[in-house]
Structures are given as C-alpha cells and as structure tokens.
Amino acid sequence: MPRIIALPKATISIQISFLMEAKLTAIGIYAPEKVVDNHYFEQIVDTNDEWIRSRTGIVTRRFAAENEFTSSLAEKAILNMAAEYKLQLHDVDFILVATVTHDQIMPSMACQLQYRLNIPNTGALDISAACGGFGYGIVLAKSLIHSGMARKILAVGAETLSKVTDFSDRTSCILFGDGAGAVLIEAAEKGNIGACVVGAEGSGGQDLYLSNLNTVINGEEIIANNKIIQNGRKVFKWAVSQMSVQFNVLLEKEGLTVDDIDWFVPHSANMRIIEAICKQVGLPIEKALESLSTYGNTSSASIPLALYEGVRAGKVKKGDKVLLLGFGGGLAYAGAIVEWA
C-alpha cells in the first residue's frame, strides 16, 4: 500500500521559494538574402501576382542559397540576437530548435548549434511540431525553467521550406519561404511568460505533411515525394475554428479580456486566416502582427519574425501583452501570453 508522507510546512515553503519563473528577454532574426516576388511563380505555374496577394497576403518571400541550410539560418538569428542585446551565450544550458527542415534528421539542429556556438554543456533538443513549433518551444522553455532543469534557454524556430516545396503545385509553392528567429528565455524571480496552451489533432495528419520513411498516415496512402503536401482548404478551416477557441482559452487562463491584448502574433499562414480569427475573437486586425507579406509562410520561424519586426518598428513596447499562437502540421498548436520586457 502506498504511504503518504506529510512534509513539514517549513520544507514545503523552502521548495516553493526555489521555483523560478520564465522571462523572455531577447529576440533576433535572420532571413536569407534572396528575395523572391510573386511574379517568379508566373513563370513556373499557372498563377499571378494578384491571385497570390489577394488569396494569401504574400508579396515577397526569401529563399536560401543552395549551400545555405536551416542550421546556418538558426545560427545567424542567434548571433544577431547576441550582438544586438550584447549577450554571453557560454552559460546557456538548453537549446530548443523547432523545425521541419533539419539539415539532417540526426544529429539534431540543437546539437549542431551547441557545437557551432561553442556552448560547453547544454541540453539540446529539436521540436517537431511544424508551424506550431515555436509556440511549443516557448511552452517547453517555461516548463524547463519552472522545474529547475534549466536557467538560460535558446528557443529557435528556423526553416528552409524552399528546399521541400513542390514547385509544380500552384496551391502550395506560392506560400512558403525561409527564415529563422530566436529568443532567449531566462530564469527570473518575476517572469513574463504567462498562460500557455498546447494541443494536437492527429486525425488531421494527412491534411498537411512532409513524407519520410512511411507512405501511410492514419491508414491513408500519401504522396511520398519528400515535399510539403497539403489540403489547403481543410487546414484553413481548422486553423480559423480551433485557433479562435485557443485564443479565448489563453485569455481565460490569464484572466484577461480581448481588450487587454495589445498584440496578437499568430502563425503567418494566410492573411485571410489571421483576419478570420481576429473577427471571431473580436480583436481589431490592426493589433495583429504578421511576417507573411514580407517573408511568406516560414512555419516555425513566422512568429519570431513578426514579433521582431513589431518590436523594431516600435509597435511592441515594454509592458505590452502579446498573445502568440502557432498552428499547423500535426495538426498541432501551441501558444502563450507574454508581457513584453
């Protein structure tokens, strides 16, 4: 029979005083130099600039060079952040990298960054949650700090989607771009990462995928060409309905109303998705930050790209309440409310 041991009150209070909170303290980005506008696609598929702008909101995106991979984009985003905030990285004790476009599946991107950045001893883990990956990174970083496992974490979203894009499919090739974003999350007595949500609906796995070893998802035969394949309409509908719900779950958990939110940073998948979520939750569209128009859909990098641009433009200010919400392949989602430091 299990025995219940009652801890003396003094022990409990000592344990609680050791609990640290998580504080997002810095952000940096990197995007490849090559800018690709919508006219590029007019040469390769039956589409046009007007359709792409009006149906997606995308104007340009960046493509990595042939010899440029996710690890180098991630490294540059971290180094840009370190330079801008004058950071020391040697005492980072965990690296989380969200991506679906690893240079290699093994070793992980996080291990490669540990080596390249010369960080002596750190936990290193890749997150496979597609466009929800950066949100998962924030939630995991908060949990690692709260549990006492880590004190200084690099959380990164980085992608080279142009390398896994099917350029013969007009419904998807116009969407994707390459980029990277990194944040630093540190242990602090007073944190700024509040309520979090995570979730998954694996039943929609075959609606958005990138094939690898197995050619079957949920009993359905898939197209096995190592490219991103999607049912755009289904993902669109799921994103609008589920993310509107999760937006409100975050508000309720944090004890806020929609009017308390200064900035909404959803995954930049499609401008019409962002507009529809804003309409459903009653948030003015002017409070949404996007990276879509400039960078296209960059999956796990889209939220830090939008947030960084919002900070640099002087929109996001100290004390602002920012609601981040990532969603995509899996289907999976994760988000958090952050009070900007």
Ligand SMILES: CC(C)(COP(=O)(O)OP(=O)(O)OC[C@H]1O[C@@H](n2cnc3c(N)ncnc32)[C@H](O)[C@@H]1OP(=O)(O)O)[C@@H](O)C(=O)NCCC(=O)NCCS
């Ligand atoms: C892909 C997406 C842009 C398509 O937009 P849509 O408004 O849903 O368009 P539909 O799929 O209903 O197609 C409408 C028509 O446009 C056509 N079309 C699709 N892509 C086109 C393109 N690039 N140029 C011109 N016409 C195009 C379709 O063939 C269809 O033609 P039809 O009516 O003759 O059959 C949109 O569904 C989307 O963004 N979905 C979410 C996808 C996503 O974000 N994935 C990443 C994961 S987060």
